[in-house]
Amino acid sequence: MKKYPSRVIGSESRRRLLAGVAGISTLAALGPGRALAAPLGGSGALGLAEIPDGTLAEQLMFALPGKVPLIKKSFRPPNFETPLQYFRTPITPNDAFFVRWHLAGIPELKPKDYALTVSGESVDHEIKFTLEQLKSDFKAVEITAVCQCSGNRRGLFQPHVAGVEWGVGAMGNAVWRGMRLRDLLAKAGLKGNALEVVLNGAEVPAIDKTPDFVKSLPLDVALDENTIVAYEMNGKSLPHWNGGPARLIVPGWTGTYWTKQFVSAKVVSKPEKNFWMSTAYRVPRDKYKMRHFSSQLYAPNEPITTMVVNALVTSIQSGQKIARGKPIPVKGIAWDGGAGIDRVEVSTDYGASWHKAKLGKDLGRFSFREFALELPTRENGALLVMARATSKSGETQTEQLLFNPAGYHHNVIQRIYVEVV
Amino acid sequence: MKTMAMRAVLAALLFAAAVGAVAQEDKIVLKDGPGKDKAMQCIACHSMDYIPMNSRFLNKAGWTAEVNKMIKVFGAPIPESDVAAIVAYLTQNYGAEPAK
Numbered sequence: 332m333k334k335y336p337s338r339v340i341g342s343e344s345r346r347r348l349l350a351g352v353a354g355i356s357t358l359a360a361l362g363p364g365r366a367l368a369a370p371l372g373g374s375g376a377l378g379l380a381e382i383p384d385g386t387l388a389e390q391l392m393f394a395l396p397g398k399v400p401l402i403k404k405s406f407r408p409p410n411f412e413t414p415l416q417y418f419r420t421p422i423t424p425n426d427a428f429f430v431r432w433h434l435a436g437i438p439e440l441k442p443k444d445y446a447l448t449v450s451g452e453s454v455d456h457e458i459k460f461t462l463e464q465l466k467s468d469f470k471a472v473e474i475t476a477v478c479q480c481s482g483n484r485r486g487l488f489q490p491h492v493a494g495v496e497w498g499v500g501a502m503g504n505a506v507w508r509g510m511r512l513r514d515l516l517a518k519a520g521l522k523g524n525a526l527e528v529v530l531n532g533a534e535v536p537a538i539d540k541t542p543d544f545v546k547s548l549p550l551d552v553a554l555d556e557n558t559i560v561a562y563e564m565n566g567k568s569l570p571h572w573n574g575g576p577a578r579l580i581v582p583g584w585t586g587t588y589w590t591k592q593f594v595s596a597k598v599v600s601k602p603e604k605n606f607w608m609s610t611a612y613r614v615p616r617d618k619y620k621m622r623h624f625s626s627q628l629y630a631p632n633e634p635i636t637t638m639v640v641n642a643l644v645t646s647i648q649s650g651q652k653i654a655r656g657k658p659i660p661v662k663g664i665a666w667d668g669g670a671g672i673d674r675v676e677v678s679t680d681y682g683a684s685w686h687k688a689k690l691g692k693d694l695g696r697f698s699f700r701e702f703a704l705e706l707p708t709r710e711n712g713a714l715l716v717m718a719r720a721t722s723k724s725g726e727t728q729t730e731q732l733l734f735n736p737a738g739y740h741h742n743v744i745q746r747i748y749v750e751v752v
Numbered sequence: 753m754k755t756m757a758m759r760a761v762l763a764a765l766l767f768a769a770a771v772g773a774v775a776q777e778d779k780i781v782l783k784d785g786p787g788k789d790k791a792m793q794c795i796a797c798h799s800m801d802y803i804p805m806n807s808r809f810l811n812k813a814g815w816t817a818e819v820n821k822m823i824k825v826f827g828a829p830i831p832e833s834d835v836a837a838i839v840a841y842l843t844q845n846y847g848a849e850p851a852k
């Protein structure tokens with residue numbers, strides 16, 4: 332790993348670190364630190380202690396069939412988060428990949444019962460394909476891409492906002508294999524007035540009055556060569572909990588568009604305005620660096636689209652004690668909405684200076700990119716480690732939370748407090 | 753797309769598939785207090801862990817907004833006359849701590 336000179340926080344810095352923290356007078360109080368985290372930008376500290384008390388008390392480790400124990404947020408609909416340790420490799424294992432469903436009615440779809448229909452006013456004719464046909468009648472393609480819930484890190488929002496109180500693990504990176512959505516749309520014959528492709532999965536609400544989970548994509552994204560209907564994940568059949576037999580993969584876009592158990596693509600000439608498009612999954616207009624969804628700009632807010640640049644340190648955690656003299660390995664992963672990662676930098680002086688980490692193998696612009704840097708530990712005391720990713724389009728992480736009421740797009744620079752002893 | 757017959761089949765399949773998780777769901781225990789019986793109606797659509805998960809940071813206005821969203825947007829089959837009791841229960845047992 333690359334090395335660079337760093338310094339342990341000196342007495343002056345230590346006073347700054349502790350300033351304003353009532354009741355804390357010694358470094359021994361450096362726990363998995365809620366109190367310490369708060370005065371230094373709160374939501375940037377990714378320790379579990381940032382998550383609401385009630386969430387911490389209620390969540391537990393639970394293994395769904397075919398999964399390793401994951402962090403249970405809710406049983407029904409099932410929402411399960413991937414623990415930090417599984418992000419120490421760039422590809423997230425299938426059995427540890429996070430699980431997120433909106434509606435409680437999730438059918439156990441057998442491959443032989445699965446079919447995908449393309450219909451709508453903007454195609455020449457309705458067509459329907461079985462899973463076997465998707466595999467045999469179309470060219471198979473593979474892409475490595477991050478699937479991240481729009482609300483990943485919602486639990487770290489300050490002030491807290493209602494919803495599934497995710498920590499850092501409502502995401503994963505996998506090699507997806509399937510066929511291009513555009514090849515399928517071409518078979519149905521696209522009309523000139525096609526505007527959006529409306530996506531529906533087989534999941535249904537518990538009661539009829541609940542709006543079905545329906546999303547839509549701009550036509551150009553549906554036709555992108557990277558948008559695929561995947562039936563394999565990391566070389567295995569797509570797991571049930573992750574949307575098997577087949578789901579949509581929209582690299583760069585947040586998970587809300589990655590329709591699980593993808594059974595219907597409807598090509599339409601007017602904007603899809605159901606609840607999940609017109610009300611949910613929206614953020615304040617022009618607040619975030621992401622592409623616009625031009626046919627969905629009819630309200631003061633706009634749909635969340637592409638992911639913002641982000642990084643996660645996986646080798647150290649807040650509150651950890653590290654023996655003096657041993658280097659601190661700062662390792663982790665970085666990702667963005669598809670520009671690719673240009674650099675990840677680490678700071679130990681509150682961001683006054685930044686030092687480039689070494690990037691790992693490039694698995695493609697939609698993938699997690701590993702980074703690593705070693706920090707020397709020369710004197711005892713508290714050390715604040717910050718890690719910041721910058722994309723190839725020049726986008727970087729935010730220092731303070733850019734708030735939105737639904738708790739999306741949290742990409743505050745991570746701050747980790749360790750104690751050198 | 754989704755006919756009533758298909759829904760019925762799906763519901764049956766769902767229950768079989770999720771039986772392990774459903775058994776675990778039964779272990780969720782909400783705090784006792786006035787209005788808990790009314791609040792338990794929420795179980796028709798989702799597991800009760802959604803309530804403690806979203807605590808303690810919503811005040812009375814926040815819980816009112818959540819309950820109304822569940823009824824008006826998601827169609828929760830909860831009578832309007834129960835809203836006040838449910839909000840009071842949630843605020844009392846899962847509401848934001850008073851400012852210190």
